[in-house]
Amino acid sequence: MPTVPKLQKQTFGARIADELRRSIFAGEIAPGSALIETALASQFGVSRGPLREAIRQLIDEGLLVQVPFTGTHVVELSEQAVREIYSLRTTLETFAFRLAWDRRDAEFANELKARQAALIDAIDLGDELECIRRELDLHSLVYETANHQILLEVWNGLKGKLQLYWASHHMAHGRRGPRRDSHDSFLDAALGDDLPAMEAEIETHMRLGSETTERFLKDRNQTA
Amino acid sequence: MPTVPKLQKQTFGARIADELRRSIFAGEIAPGSALIETALASQFGVSRGPLREAIRQLIDEGLLVQVPFTGTHVVELSEQAVREIYSLRTTLETFAFRLAWDRRDAEFANELKARQAALIDAIDLGDELECIRRELDLHSLVYETANHQILLEVWNGLKGKLQLYWASHHMAHGRRGPRRDSHDSFLDAALGDDLPAMEAEIETHMRLGSETTERFLKDRNQTA
DNA sequence: AAAAGCTATATTGTTGACAATCGACTTTAT
């Protein structure tokens, strides 16, 4: 059966959550700024009910923060959060690789290469937001292969925050995109037969990412 | 300043979420059963709006599952999920101990002992649901000490599911409560100076928990 | 008798109006 064009009925709240998420990642709604329900509702052409549900969803994804009877804001960026995200990610991705290690097959290898190729395409095209998505897609394959539903859910939660930080980086500096060869050694290890080497590669990869993102935030906060 | 009696204004949705959660843990709403919004709303004496928000909250905690335009149910129990919960928990708690290891001080030790004492009190009193809460409180201390906000959030998510499984175990067998000495070696290691020994203790503790819970589910599914 | 189509009903999704609450500004008293 050819993949049907996803005709499934979707609720307003879900669609608006997608739109809002995109707006936040695109920097159209800056970190720290407030969201007013009535304004957004009329802007999206829906009532406050579905909009509230969308907000709720983004709160759970860690993109918004809400205080009762007062308001909702996009989360502020902090170096502490960056360290937390990357340290947790190191732990989870190591765990994911251990689970996935014996499940790797020819299809895994092909898919991994395909996603790297897709990432490189986006780099060459210069589409920054697409780069971010595809780099996350590349890493997601390991989580998908691990065959661990709850782990996958936690990773999806982390992905949102990562995307926010990377997108902010891009907004500020114009370019934070990865280099074409940024995942070469990662793929080498992932396709090899040395699990400890893979774990070392993860640590290196994450430390690099964490330092880059932290430095960006430090500069930004000094300027402001 | 003496602790003020928590006079902070709370939203209906939040309070109802608490009530619903309690009902689920108490087994008043069995796993797999459906929740109908109108009935619950009138039962709690509120409108469907706040109730919907409460449902949403419990969905994010992994206690309910929803399919659009159709309905929401309490999650079904599965052995696969048990394995996932405990394996992820092993990973996270090991990570938490590594972070917390050098932050342990006299207060940490006292608090840990206090929480074990509280657990033993509940065991002696025979209050099963309270036992569950206090065993989770005991383990929570490590996550609180780790000084890692996101890790704490993920743990809180896992806690909900654990509570559901343990509560179901209790409902079925009348008694699943831990023995008085069930955490002795855990505390010994946690208060000692041998981190690898602590990690081994975590693995043992979790394997034991996982096997117990899995066996309960296996029996239950065979009977049904 | 089994399968396909239709209809009725229960349940969820959505809406616009109303009530409660908070933050900022103004006023007032010291």
Next chain:
DNA sequence: ATAAAGTCGATTGTCAACAATATAGCTTTT
């Protein structure tokens, strides 16, 4: 001039009615 108290406007929380959807049961057809 400053700080406490009060008022106003904006925003969120809540409600009850309405629309859209899916499931179950019946009818029809083969």
